[in-house]
Each structure stands twice: as C-alpha cells, then as structure tokens.
Amino acid sequence: MSIETRKADHIRINLEEDVQFPQLTTGLERFRFVHQALPELDLDEVDLHVEVFGRRLSAPILVSSMTGGTPEAGRINRVLAQAAQARGLAMGLGSQRAGLEQANTAETFRVRDVAPGLFLFANLGAIQLNYGYTVEHCRRAVEMVEADALILHLNPLQEVLQAEGDTRWRGLLRQIEAVCRALPVPVVAKEVGWGISAQTARRLIDAGIRAIDVAGAGGTSWSQVEMHRAPTERLRRLAASFADWGIPTADSLLAVRQVRAEMGREDVALFASGGIRSGQDIAKCVALGADLVGLASPFLKRAVESVEAVIEEMEILETEMRIAMFCSGAANIAALRQPGVLVQQPEGEKL
Amino acid sequence: MSIETRKADHIRINLEEDVQFPQLTTGLERFRFVHQALPELDLDEVDLHVEVFGRRLSAPILVSSMTGGTPEAGRINRVLAQAAQARGLAMGLGSQRAGLEQANTAETFRVRDVAPGLFLFANLGAIQLNYGYTVEHCRRAVEMVEADALILHLNPLQEVLQAEGDTRWRGLLRQIEAVCRALPVPVVAKEVGWGISAQTARRLIDAGIRAIDVAGAGGTSWSQVEMHRAPTERLRRLAASFADWGIPTADSLLAVRQVRAEMGREDVALFASGGIRSGQDIAKCVALGADLVGLASPFLKRAVESVEAVIEEMEILETEMRIAMFCSGAANIAALRQPGVLVQQPEGEKL
C-alpha cells in the first residue's frame, strides 16, 4: 500500500468514523480551576502569549502534525497554515516521508508562501532512522518546507498494528541523538496518542531533544483508526484489543514534567496534546506545565470547510482559554501556573 | 438590549428551561446526619431561630436575590416579600440597577408597604462600581427600598458570557472597600452560582465585608441561562463550555469558613446558597457553618402561583429542617453545629 493511500485513509477515517478512545480519558477531567469571583483584572488584559524556542506566539496553541502527500492533504495544510499564521499560532506538518521519497508530492507540504511568519514544524517518523534514513533526510525535510524545527514522531504501537509496519526499534535512540546533534534547528520528539513515559522522557532528554510533546491517550486513538483500515480480521481484532492502551495526556504531562525537574533540565520545552478539545483543556495543560498545547482532529474537521472556519475554531479556543484564566484571576501564563490556580478533584475535605 | 428585556428573559428561562448544572453537584450529598433513635427532645421544642446582624429570624432561610425592573418582577417581589414577612425569614431583591437608572421602575423593587418588618437586602452588581457607580448609588439603592443591608453580587463569568457584559474587573476590590466603609448598613458580597474561593474570601473580609454568601455551583447555572439567550452560535458554544465551571456550594462553604477562622474573623457572617433544594440541605449548610441559607429558583417557581404557595414552600422547608434536627438530636442551631452531628460519607471503616 502506498503512503498516499494510507494518508488519504487516515483523513477519511478521522473525518467519518468515531476514533476516540473508547474508555480512557485524558485525565484532565480530574483537575478544575478555582473560580475567583473577584479576579481583579480586566478580561482584555489577559495575555495568552508564550515564547517557544525564542519565538513569540499569540497563544500556546499548536496545530498538531497531521497530513501531506496527496492533493487534498496539500489543500488542508495550506488552510491550516493560513489560519495559524493569521492567529499567530504554531503548526506541525504531517510526516514528510512521502515528500522525501516522491519528489512530486513535496509541494503538498509547502506552506511558506501563504504563511511566511508561521512557526512551522517539519515532521518525520523517527523509526525511519532505523530503516535507512539519516541526518541528511532530516535536514532535507526541514529545508523542503523551510521549517523552524523538526518533530520526530514515535509510534511503536501504530507500526505493529499495521500490515507491514516497521517493527525494528532497537538502536533508535542513538540515531535520534545523532539528529539532535547535527541539525541546525531544534528537534522535538512526540508520540501520536499513547503518551511519553518518565523513562522515555529521560532517554529523549539525554539524547538532546529540545522539546517533548506527550501526545497522550484520551483523544484520537490510532488503534481505532488502524482497526477501521485493517486488511484482515486478525489485524482488526489486534487493533481492537489495544483500543484503550496508553498513558493519559495529563498523567504523561505530569510524569515528564517531574523527570525534567529531577534532571534539572527546565530548558527542555514541554508540549501537551492528545484529546485536547477546549480552551479550558488548553489552560489546564498550561497550568500543569505545558509550553504549547496541540490539537489535531478538531482542526482537521474545520480545515475541510475553510480558512475562516479554522480561524473561528482558534478564536473560540483562545476565548475559552482567556475566560478560564480571567475567572481564575490569572493575567498571564506565569500566573496560570501558580499553585492553587488548578486543583485536583475531589478536594475531599473531612469534617 | 435593555435591562428590562434581560430581566424578563432571566425569569422566563428559569421557569421554562432546565438550567441546573449538568454534572456538578453542590457537594452536600457527601454529608449525612447521624440518626439518633433516642433524640431526647420534643419535636416542638426544636428551635430554628437565628440572629443575623443583630436581627432575629424564625429560621436561617433567605429568599435569594432575584428580580425587579419589570411589572411582573414587581409582582414577584411583593409575593416573595409577603411570604417572607409572614414566616419571619429574610429576603434579597434583584439587582437594582434598573431602578437607579430608570426612575419609573424603582417601584418594582419596593416591598416595605406589604412587608414592614421583613429583613430585606438591597442588591447591586459590584462591577457597576468600575463603570461609574459610586458609594452614592449604593446608598440610593438601599434607601430606594428601605433595606437593612446591601448585597453586592460578583458575577465575572456571567458578564463575560453576555454579549455586552462588563469585563473590566481590575481595581474593583478598592471600590468595594470604599462602599463598606461609607455605607451605614452592613454590606454583603455574594456570587451568583459559581462560589467564593478562599482567596476571594480573604480579600473581601479585608475589604470590610460583613457577610459572604458563597452562592456556589450545583444549582441554577448561569452559563446555562446565558446559553439559552445567547444571540450568536459562538456565544452559545462559549456558555456551554463553561456549563460545569465553579466551586460547589459545600466546598466553597468549607473554604470560606476556614479562611474566616484563620483570620480570626468569626464576626463576619457566612451565608450559603446555590442548589439548596430541601430542609435537609439547609440543615447541612447550617451544620457546616452557614448563618443564613438562600434559595432562588425554588421560590421563583412558587411565587408565580401565589403568596400562599411560597408560604407553603417555606413551611415545608422549615419542617424538613426541623425533622432533620429532631432526628439528629439537635434542639437548636448551636446544637446542630456540634461535632458528630453531620458526618462525611462514606465513613469507610476498616475491619
């Protein structure tokens, strides 16, 4: 099966089927903001801006890596890029393997002409480094799209659930280390929906990764997606039996944050994604330590409509985040992270 | 949109739609009274009376601030006032901004002729003090209705969910302080259904507030109300996404009580409201420290019937409260607050 067909399948299934985790949730519902009836600030002065890798974003929102490789994917990328540029947000492209291996698809990843100032992440599956890819491929992926940084995604479960997935993962860490050392732009590691554990975070930080996107469980479930396109009944059943695998986004976020603290490496940035569905979710992730918060499927659904639809989605998310901060008395991101702003429920106070 | 239209909307929506919190509860269900099979007291001697601001009430029940500004609202206020007067309870009027700004609506707030002895609270939105209102307006609101005290309500979330809400909240605390200092009657601060946090309580007490009404989450949800009258789809979605925001009434009550104790300011009175629906609920709030317990929507529903209907509602609430106290062996409010009378569930006793 060609990469194009797979990419087209992914978009179609994500738009048409319910591919959320059946049971597992992000864990964010365990946390709630403490309402401040007297916020002592003006809604307008709530400042959502963040700095990531020295660049200023209007809000800590990332359009998570999704697509490329087919004409439709190309259109989606340009829509997303224009919206993100308009709102001053960041964006990740989908895996650029197609672009590297079939030169004629490269343009479906390019968005710089419509989004010159956009903070843009290139994207490659890390596992390709065990299958012949080198630092050079990574460099070309970045250059192909004039990206500001490179995301390497880690997806071992997705690979083993695919008919001809890449399942040789030994030694991959050393390859990632080499890329981190050689590339002129920051390298980010992310999962695709099953989360990053404390152990994995430790390894990645040691390897020189500049940011970790936990991409945890609770949102789009790739075993559900693979189940819908499984060629055999046996693969379908396998995929189904891992439907609720993974580390919930909130758990992963807390685990990685703690590892980072233990290692004294607060310079490594922390991104959260996986099941983020509202501005309150975004604010919670930021309060829990995220520098950037990514959404994939919610933006995909609006991208097939129009640039305006994506912009509207972004504005709503920002407004929800702004309101959550306002009613928590937090004027900016630093204030949002103060102790006592977000608490775990139930508070369970004994008489 | 005029204040009158908004007020009429509020009453209509509260009567016709389900505007309770979708998920969040008051938290009172976590507590239960310990049944005393041998109460050693007579039902008749159970004494519900309380003293608030030096005034004696037959029971710690408050008709929470609701309305005014339209002819129907005027009728409702007079019905509520007559019933509260008849039962020896307290009552709050709805926000008197309309009455101050359109002199001809002032009479819809006046109830003294039918309720000369009623303990009556005037009401204004505190945020108006950031939009031109002064101590003078507060004084006039009190005088307009011959009130015994003034309630300033704090509703930041409601304001931001409204089309043209007042969202400049910085500096408000100083204004409240000025009102507390200047006004001859006690000033009370209340929320409208999202609760008062420990931090906010501390600020309010420092500002000179004489009582705090937590008006917590779990009953009438104003984001649900605003959702029903949102002029745009976007505002509707925003309101919906804050449907379960807020501090549950029981949590807020415990938090404010603790702040008061820490500050050594037991002289500040504590009111509870938000989702109170039975005499057992009232008794629980009192056991948890409340001096006065308010209900809004349950009284509204009976007020559109008749004075008798409201009186019946009050009698049932009082009887339920009396029975709860009797079966707990508590002859009066002080006894109700003894340790061991109300306990948190589950007791979870390990063998």
Next chain:
Amino acid sequence: MSIETRKADHIRINLEEDVQFPQLTTGLERFRFVHQALPELDLDEVDLHVEVFGRRLSAPILVSSMTGGTPEAGRINRVLAQAAQARGLAMGLGSQRAGLEQANTAETFRVRDVAPGLFLFANLGAIQLNYGYTVEHCRRAVEMVEADALILHLNPLQEVLQAEGDTRWRGLLRQIEAVCRALPVPVVAKEVGWGISAQTARRLIDAGIRAIDVAGAGGTSWSQVEMHRAPTERLRRLAASFADWGIPTADSLLAVRQVRAEMGREDVALFASGGIRSGQDIAKCVALGADLVGLASPFLKRAVESVEAVIEEMEILETEMRIAMFCSGAANIAALRQPGVLVQQPEGEKL
C-alpha cells in the same frame, strides 16, 4: 385513624409496593468472605447454633417484629411462630399497643399454643412510655404473649412522618431505664430501619438495655411506607424527602460494637437487622459481631403463603449461611468471627 387500620395498611403496602430504600444500601456489600479452597471441614459439621440470653437457637436468625392487631395479622403471627418453632429460631411480635388497648385483639398476638418452645419477643413502641404507658403496661405486654423478653422499638422519624404521630421524645431514656430495672425479662431496644448511632447505643447501655438491635437502613424504608399512606400531599413530600435517611446496617453494627467494647460491656447482646436478604448477609452480620440477625419483609412475603413456605425460606437462609461458612473454613460462629474471614473491599493492593 385506628391502630388496626394502620397495621392493615402496613402489611398491604409492604406486600404490594416497593418500599426498599431508593439509594442507601446496608453497607454489607462492602465486605466479602475470603474463599478457602481447602476448608478442612465437612459441610455437615458446620454448626450455626448460638446462645442468646442463655437460650440455645439452631441458627442466629430472628423473625423481626412485625404485626398483630387484626385477624390477618393474627394468622401471620401464628404462621411465623410455627415456622420459627420448627426451625429452632427466634421471633418478635409486632407492637402490642392494640392488644393492650383493645382487649379483643390480644389473641392476635398469642402464639404460645402453637409454639411452646419458641424464643419469643414481646414488642412495644418505647415512645408510649412518654404518653402514659408505665412499667405495668410492659409487664402486661410480656405476660399477654408469654414472651421471653421485651423489645422496645425506637422510631422517632416514623412518628414525625405520621399525621398524628407521637413527637414528644424528651425524657424517654429515664422511662426506658425504669422498665429495664423493673421487668423480670431482658429488655431489648431496636430501631425500625434507620439504625442506632454510637451515642444512642451508649445511652441505651447505660439505661440497662440487655441487647441492641440496630435495625439499620438499607432494607424496608418506613419513610417509603409512610409516603404510600400519607393523607396529604405535604406529608407525602415530607416522607419522600427522608427516603434515604438513616445509618446503614453495617455502619450501625460496627459503631455499636465499638461502643460496647469501649464500655467493656460485651455482655450486652448485639442484634442486626434492616435489609438482610440472604444467608450470606446473615453470616456477614455475625462475622461483624451480631449475635442474632433479623429479617422482616422476606418472612412476611412467605407467611401469607403457608407455614411450609416460611420454613423453606428459613432452610434456604440457613443453607446459604452454612455454605458461606463452609467455603470460609469456619466450622462455627466463633470461627466465623476470627480476623481474616471477612474482609473489606476493595483490598486495593499497591504493587
């Protein structure tokens, strides 16, 4: 309303309506027996017998106090008595107030001719001692039925939910004390389905009570029963609002057991009832400290069929109890109470 009509109502409602607690459970479901795959005993040697007040019973099962005062009630009493006599169990009669006040109904309580060896409890509402009843009435109640002991039931909530209930409970404890001192037979105190608290147990033991039947919440709910016969809508609503009041049977049992231990008064017997529905429930109560375990409504349902039906019910309960003991490796009542036989769930073992 005459006592007869009330008694007939009670039976009818208990047979026809669902009058179990809507939400509250006995709490026994929190406990489970530890299965012993190698019990090292024969099923036949499992010995259920107990001694209560120096009398031997084949099993710790009590037909809880229910009825009397009407011809049908008389038939039910005789059916229950014959079955209890046949199985060597104990039985309580319903409140004998009718029998005392209308001499012609006394015979509906008499069962000695058909059950000469039965351990039989007379029954009176303790509150009558505050309304003119004296030690003499108690003595006559015992003699009327040739009882081995007297149960005084405590039902403050039931009284306040009735149209003309007896609500003067002050001073009752002193009256109970007088009865305990004067009566030649043991005096037992019981609730009717809302449980005995630690405080009440302490008072009762001090007053000279020889046994406490917790009659806790989780089974037949008397507020539900009273709701079904409430003459006014207001009384109906009151009863409904106390539908889940009370101390669950297991909680009450543990509380009273602890008080007894603290007072060094293990000589006071402990009975459990309220929501007992199987031999496993009975075994759990015994493991938690009960000397005798009562069931009311399950026996009532079979008593309207025949003596054989009640005997069958008793045999099934005994067999279930025997199996639970056998599979727990407990050969007798003392073994059933050893630590480790019954445990609280979930065990929640952390890796």
Next chain:
Amino acid sequence: MSIETRKADHIRINLEEDVQFPQLTTGLERFRFVHQALPELDLDEVDLHVEVFGRRLSAPILVSSMTGGTPEAGRINRVLAQAAQARGLAMGLGSQRAGLEQANTAETFRVRDVAPGLFLFANLGAIQLNYGYTVEHCRRAVEMVEADALILHLNPLQEVLQAEGDTRWRGLLRQIEAVCRALPVPVVAKEVGWGISAQTARRLIDAGIRAIDVAGAGGTSWSQVEMHRAPTERLRRLAASFADWGIPTADSLLAVRQVRAEMGREDVALFASGGIRSGQDIAKCVALGADLVGLASPFLKRAVESVEAVIEEMEILETEMRIAMFCSGAANIAALRQPGVLVQQPEGEKL
C-alpha cells in the same frame, strides 16, 4: 446422574449460556502497562518463552483443564492437544475420574499419539481422596495419559452446589500431602474459578505442592454453570446467591505470591487463570508473578471448530502478549516483571 452426563452438560452450558461472573471481575483491569514510545528493541526479538518444571514452553500459556469422558470430550481433547503441541504450549486434561472408573472412557483422555512432545497435566478432583481414592489412583491417572504432572483441583463450592456433591472436606490436606510425597511427577493444586487464599496457599505449600494455579474469580463462574443445570428451584436459588463469590484472579495471584515470598519458597511455581481473555491479560499475570497463565472457555469455543481455529486463537494471544511487551520495552519474561512496567491505576498524582 452419571459423570458423562455431567461432563456433557458442562460443555453444552459453557458453549450456549452466559456463565461469566455477573459483577466480579478479575481485578486485572486495575493494572496497566506503562507505554514506552521508545522501546529500544525489535518486535521479533521479544521472547515469550518460559521454563516450567525444567521444561521449555514457547509462551507461558496453558490450556486449562476442561474435559474428557464422552466421545465429544475426547475429540475436544485431541484438538486442543494438537494445537498446544503445534504452538509449544502446555495443556491440562479434564477430571479423569470417569476414565478411572469406567475403563472404556479412558481413551477420551489420551492425546499422546497426536501430541508426543506436549507438556501435559493429568487432572483429578482432590476431594476424591476423601472418598476412597488413594495415591494409587493418582498414579494411574498420570499413567493413563502419560502426563508430565498432575493437577488436583479444589472445588468445595461447586460440590456443595451440586445435587449430590461431595461435601466431606476434613482431613483432605493430609491426603494431598501423601500424594505429593509419593508421586514421581510434580503435583499442582488449582481451584476452578473462586481463587486460592493466602491461608490455603500456605497449607498447600507446606503439603508439598509444586505449583499453585489460583483459578480465580472473574471468568467462568461455576455457580452460574450449576445454576443452569440445577434439578430443583431451591438449588437454582442457592447457586444464584453465590454467583459473585470468590477471590478475583489478580487478588489471589498477589496474595499467593506474597505467601510464597514470606515462606521463602520461590521454587513453588505460580499459575494464574480465571477470566483471562487476551494477551494483555496474560502479560499482566506474568508481570504480577505468574509462570504460566491458563484459559479454559476461550479455547473451548474454538476447539469445537477445528485445530486451526485453536491455533489461530493461540497465535493471536501470543501476538497480543508480544505487542504488550514490545510497547512496554520488555524483551523477555524477566524484563516484564521489573518494577515500573505494570502499574496500578489510577496513579492519582496530587498537584
């Protein structure tokens, strides 16, 4: 009722009715693997092999003891044996009492001709040792089928729920001890679905048992099975009332593991079964300490189809187990048991 009829009933009911525990679960759902996005190993190198009693198995999977004694049972045994032989797994035969008592049914247990290399467990009900069976019968059971070991199953609850079950269990432990001492092959003790407690495990280890199969609650419920074949309404009700009896598989596993450690007897092997339904379940049991993990009803369902169907089931279970290990970064069984690989949920991390 003949043993044959009972055996035929068991198979029919297990295939046609829902005989899983109504409420109780295995407890395995409380545990989850920590996903490793960077497993640093190849899927192919994940090694499932274990050694049990000095014999190497390709994976820690056991076809649990099920059947024999009727022609259909004979067919099922041969199908299961061929599949287990093909995949290098272990298998238990059903109780061989029929084979010992009616010589003509012995062949329905024999599978050595089609499975010469299979690790095979003979099976007898331990309770028969209290009803005339001796070491000699055990020896004959092993020889009849050329088994590598003997399983003695403990099923006190099943016996008491049967019309004419064997209920004299006193003294059985000494008989088991004699068998362990005399038999040339290892002797294993197992339950049939209600679990082994810490106390029972201690006794069995002292008696010389070489392995314990917890066969806990949460899968096939034998009280449900007996309910479906109960000859009387009373037996049916008894069986129903024990539908949720037993120690969940995970709880039993942890309890026995701890006893083994306390006794310093890690040489005693630990088997898990009861409600195992996926390769993830198998991996969890191994992580919790099991050397071998058994499934009964899932294999029965495929055995009535064909050898290939059973093999497919085994392959799927192995693949699921392999994937769970791969995504947990565990290359082999020893790695799977390292701390931090499997964790208990919820992690419940407090801010």
